[in-house]
Amino acid sequence: MDLQQILDDIATEVASLPDLGRVATYIPELADVDPGHFGLAIALPDGRVLTSGEADAPFSIQSVSKVFTLALALGRLGELLWHRVGREPSGHAFNSILQLEQEAGIPRNPFINAGAIVVTDAILEGRQPREVLGELLRFIRGATDDEDIRINDRVAASEQAHGHRNMALAQFMAAHGNLRNPVEMTCGTYFHQCAIEMSCRQLACAGRFLVGGPGMPRLIAPARVRRINALMMMCGHYDASGDFAFNVGLPAKSGVGGGILAIAPGRASIAVWSPGLNANGNSLRGTYAIKRLTEMTGWSVFG
Numbered sequence: 219m220d221l222q223q224i225l226d227d228i229a230t231e232v233a234s235l236p237d238l239g240r241v242a243t244y245i246p247e248l249a250d251v252d253p254g255h256f257g258l259a260i261a262l263p264d265g266r267v268l269t270s271g272e273a274d275a276p277f278s279i280q281s282v283s284k285v286f287t288l289a290l291a292l293g294r295l296g297e298l299l300w301h302r303v304g305r306e307p308s309g310h311a312f313n314s315i316l317q318l319e320q321e322a323g324i325p326r327n328p329f330i331n332a333g334a335i336v337v338t339d340a341i342l343e344g345r346q347p348r349e350v351l352g353e354l355l356r357f358i359r360g361a362t363d364d365e366d367i368r369i370n371d372r373v374a375a376s377e378q379a380h381g382h383r384n385m386a387l388a389q390f391m392a393a394h395g396n397l398r399n400p401v402e403m404t405c406g407t408y409f410h411q412c413a414i415e416m417s418c419r420q421l422a423c424a425g426r427f428l429v430g431g432p433g434m435p436r437l438i439a440p441a442r443v444r445r446i447n448a449l450m451m452m453c454g455h456y457d458a459s460g461d462f463a464f465n466v467g468l469p470a471k472s473g474v475g476g477g478i479l480a481i482a483p484g485r486a487s488i489a490v491w492s493p494g495l496n497a498n499g500n501s502l503r504g505t506y507a508i509k510r511l512t513e514m515t516g517w518s519v520f521g
């Protein structure tokens with residue numbers, strides 16, 4: 219199997235797709251990104267990183283950051299985290315408030331916005347946002363083995379200025395006693411973590427710690443790797459997670475910047491970027507690319 223050929227074929231196929239999807243507009247700073255960008259990278263246990271398309275172009279990782287904050291929160295709080303956030307798929311949009319009311323301010327999982335805000339609140343506890351964001355960047359840079367990863371302050375400010383919905387989620391959880399820090403502080407930190415920029419090459423390298431097995435860095439306990447992968451499979455694409463598992467069969471996390479990090483356990487860390495989104499807020503062409511990759515490689519966890 220010539221993997222490089224597969225990646226090149228996928229880039230060619232993607233370029234001929236009729237639909238680009240639509241970029242997210244609720245964060246104005248992301249609204250002007252050309253939906254036609256496409257990049258793909260895979261990091262392998264032998265140390266090779268194969269790419270096609272614009273694999274070195276930085277993009278806003280947005281909700282993909284939730285994977286890294288979850289790893290940090292589990293390290294800090296361990297099992298206690300699960301008192302404040304659940305582990306079930308939500309079946310609702312990433313920014314929905316519906317279940318929070320019915321379930322007393324405990325979000326369904328750490329990957330919907332409400333859950334990720336709780337996770338950020340948990341790693342903040344007793345510390346300043348600057349410290350926590352520094353820790354997060356150190357973790358990601360270390361995992362990637364690349365210091366050149368930063369937060370785009372304009373994107374963070376843009377989301378902050380229009381973040382009424384996330385603030386509402388946070389206020390609602392505060393009303394239920396599930397937030398320990400001031401809403402502005404937790405949301406401000408969350409907006410900054412979402413505004414981290416990485417290329418597909420960097421993101422694929424950063425995801426290696428979730429692949430497990432020989433050749434991949436061991437940054438967290440294998441039991442946690444398994445659990446984060448389980449959550450990515452069940453919840454990583456919000457209310458389209460079932461569809462993604464059905465079509466692709468890999469644990470993965472998407473972001474509204476158009477990035478997706480997918481893990482082929484024991485085999486590879488995969489990052490794709492194409493900013494045009496489908497109706498569920500997941501990269502349209504990115505989803506297609508990973509689907510084709512699993513079809514061509516047989517890397518679905520379901521065989």
Ligand SMILES: NC(=O)CC[C@H](N)C(=O)O
Nearest residue numbers: 280281312331412473474
């Ligand atoms: N799905 C996403 O990437 C959402 C992240 C975005 N920062 C938000 O909170 O709305």
